[in-house]
Amino acid sequence: MSEKRPNGTSRRAFLRGGVAAAGAVAAGPMRAETPDPLITEVQDWASGLGVGVDEVPYGLPIEFEADVRRRNVPWLTADTKSSVNFTPIHALDGTITPQGCGFERHHSGAITLHKDDYRLMVHGLVERPLVFTYADLERFPRENHVYFCECAANSGMEWAGAQLNGAQYTHGMIHNMEYTGVPLRALLNEAGISGDLSDKWIYVEGADAASNGRSIPLAKALDDVLVAFKANGEALRREHGYPVRLVVPGWEGNLWIKWLRRIEVTNAPVESREETSKYTDTLADGTARKWTWVMDAKSVITAPSPQMPIQHGTGPLVITGMAWSGHGRITRVDVSKDGGKTWEIARLDRAGEAKALCRFYLDTTWDGGEMLLQSRAMDETGYVQPTKNQLRAVRGENSVYHNNGIQTWHVATSGEVENVEVT
Amino acid sequence: GGASADTLGLGRPALAEEIAAWDLDVRPDGTGLPPGSGDVLTGEGVFAEKCAACHGDFGEGVGNWPEVAGGQGTLDNKDPVKTVGSYWPYLSTLWDYVHRSMPYGAAQTLSPDDVYAVAAYILYSNDIVDEEFSLNATNFTGITMPNADGFVVDDRAAREYDVWRAAPCMAECKDSVTITMRATALDVTPRDDVATA
Numbered sequence: 001m002s003e004k005r006p007n008g009t010s011r012r013a014f015l016r017g018g019v020a021a022a023g024a025v026a027a028g029p030m031r032a033e034t035p036d037p038l039i040t041e042v043q044d045w046a047s048g049l050g051v052g053v054d055e056v057p058y059g060l061p062i063e064f065e066a067d068v069r070r071r072n073v074p075w076l077t078a079d080t081k082s083s084v085n086f087t088p089i090h091a092l093d094g095t096i097t098p099q100g101c102g103f104e105r106h107h108s109g110a111i112t113l114h115k116d117d118y119r120l121m122v123h124g125l126v127e128r129p130l131v132f133t134y135a136d137l138e139r140f141p142r143e144n145h146v147y148f149c150e151c152a153a154n155s156g157m158e159w160a161g162a163q164l165n166g167a168q169y170t171h172g173m174i175h176n177m178e179y180t181g182v183p184l185r186a187l188l189n190e191a192g193i194s195g196d197l198s199d200k201w202i203y204v205e206g207a208d209a210a211s212n213g214r215s216i217p218l219a220k221a222l223d224d225v226l227v228a229f230k231a232n233g234e235a236l237r238r239e240h241g242y243p244v245r246l247v248v249p250g251w252e253g254n255l256w257i258k259w260l261r262r263i264e265v266t267n268a269p270v271e272s273r274e275e276t277s278k279y280t281d282t283l284a285d286g287t288a289r290k291w292t293w294v295m296d297a298k299s300v301i302t303a304p305s306p307q308m309p310i311q312h313g314t315g316p317l318v319i320t321g322m323a324w325s326g327h328g329r330i331t332r333v334d335v336s337k338d339g340g341k342t343w344e345i346a347r348l349d350r351a352g353e354a355k356a357l358c359r360f361y362l363d364t365t366w367d368g369g370e371m372l373l374q375s376r377a378m379d380e381t382g383y384v385q386p387t388k389n390q391l392r393a394v395r396g397e398n399s400v401y402h403n404n405g406i407q408t409w410h411v412a413t414s415g416e417v418e419n420v421e422v423t
Numbered sequence: 424g425g426a427s428a429d430t431l432g433l434g435r436p437a438l439a440e441e442i443a444a445w446d447l448d449v450r451p452d453g454t455g456l457p458p459g460s461g462d463v464l465t466g467e468g469v470f471a472e473k474c475a476a477c478h479g480d481f482g483e484g485v486g487n488w489p490e491v492a493g494g495q496g497t498l499d500n501k502d503p504v505k506t507v508g509s510y511w512p513y514l515s516t517l518w519d520y521v522h523r524s525m526p527y528g529a530a531q532t533l534s535p536d537d538v539y540a541v542a543a544y545i546l547y548s549n550d551i552v553d554e555e556f557s558l559n560a561t562n563f564t565g566i567t568m569p570n571a572d573g574f575v576v577d578d579r580a581a582r583e584y585d586v587w588r589a590a591p592c593m594a595e596c597k598d599s600v601t602i603t604m605r606a607t608a609l610d611v612t613p614r615d616d617v618a619t620a
Binding site (some may be wrong): 293384 | 430431433434435436437441442445446449450451477486488489498502505507510512513515516519520523524528530531573574575576577579582583584588589590591593595596597600601602605606607609611613615
């Protein structure tokens with residue numbers, strides 16, 4: 001079927017072939033010189049039959065969308081089982097991340113844990129230490145919430161400058177799903193907690209070899225943390241913690257314990273490996289921040305972007321991207337086309353939801369000139385997404401985590417786009 | 424279980440043996456340490472057999488695998504070397520993490536004595552103890568890690584939020600803009616291997 005594509009160049013061919021395909025100048029409506037055979041000739045699909053309803057009991061995307069997939073960066077880590085891959089955010093729209101291409105981050109691989117083998121223990125400073133089965137969890141009153149899960153290291157490779165060429169790589173350690181689950185406070189209540197709770201913590205860990213144990217103040221646990229067993233309507237994917245994961249709204253992804261097996265109420269943080277050696281943020285003077293839980297307001301333009309060049313020539317152009325904040329709702333996103341000299345207020349597709357992705361659009365016109373595209377998120381606390389240089393002035397370049405600096409894309413006259421840093 | 428008025432009565436009591444099997448975490452004050460001991464020489468043997476293939480004979484790391492020794496004094500360098508000796512604040516974390524999650528691919532196969540010995544060897548590799556040292560649950564809290572005071576609790580609210588919660592510039596924000604870095608200059612982005620549809 002691919003030879004029957006009269007409009008020629010696919011995006012991949014464009015990338016391979018460089019700038020030649022971008023010459024089309026579109027000033028005014030297009031006009032056909034000859035009748036389009038896709039219209040004038042009866043196509044196979046308008047005459048024969050498609051596939052039957054028994055063909056695909058559980059479907060995958062159509063083959064032409066093969067580009068929309070997770071990707072990894074082999075040189076980032078020593079082994080793929082303690083590593084990360086990236087959501088193809090450049091090619092997605094709206095806010096909900098399809099589970100099948102939602103990024104993965106494991107520390108000892110994605111384990112296979114059957115619901116029948118699943119156990120969740122709640123113990124420590126509780127009145128009744130308890131063991132729950134998966135079936136028990138489904139008997140608690142449940143809730144649905146949409147939240148983003150962003151790896152603390154998202155954009156971490158960009159601390160010292162522009163490095164990876166694509167929004168998928170620079171900003172794709174994130175997904176945004178609708179979770180179904182039980183508020184953690186309901187499980188803690190079942191086990192019984194009382195007395196002064198203000199100085200208490202929970203320690204949570206997974207069933208995998210890495211365990212990924214983390215300490216969380218009890219106040220957060222009682223606020224909005226979910227013990228989730230469904231995402232986007234169906235069971236969690238294996239790689240996202242099947243059958244049960246923790247959802248910790250607004251907080252760094254490492255705390256979203258997958259394959260959750262144990263919740264211990266404690267009177268002090270454990271200071272585990274994942275909150276001392278890792279997920280601590282080294283500053284320029286060699287000291288490090290710990291317990292940097294919240295993910296600050298951030299945004300990125302997903303198209304145009306290095307994987308999404310402008311191929312349609314001049315004229316109407318949709319600039320789109322996503323914004324999010326761990327502190328609450330996104331209230332505004334500004335877009336600059338000149339590297340931050342001037343800004344326009346973008347259109348939020350819907351009012352921002354607390355601690356969830358928000359889609360924005362700037363419907364504009366491209367005159368074919370170079371652009372330096374930037375987006376700048378604001379959240380309901382009044383926080384304005386900083387530039388990378390503002391962040392570096394406070395933190396230096398070795399924080400590894402929590403890089404929410406403004407991203408710049410250079411759009412060339414050819415329509416090709418590159419990850420750059422600007423003054 | 425026995426439900427009180429505001430509970431559903433779901434779940435069943437956890438048995439002491441079950442809690443003991445899963446509750447392995449060790450805190451900075453030593454809470455959670457099991458009985459046992461191990462010395463540097465024993466630890467060198469365990470390390471050589473079970474750890475050195477990835478972490479190197481002296482904890483220096485092989486290839487892209489983590490180094491666990493060295494790097495002292497580098498935390499304010501351009502490229503800090505963050506190891507147990509140079510960075511980790513607490514010995515408890517080393518014990519806890521090795522016991523529960525190492526060796527990579529065969530976790531939870533080391534006995535408490537093995538873990539005490541490996542921890543003693545890693546301390547020795549970082550010049551924190553001498554080669555005669557034997558680690559146990561009693562002398563554990565006497566070890567102070569070099570970077571124990573190297574951490575501050577998240578202070579973004581004071582140092583960043585208070586500054587960045589301000590109305591942003593909308594026009595004439597800069598005189599000029601210059602590109603200072605390009606990702607294509609590094610050329611480290613993976614090549615796409617998706618065939619053209």
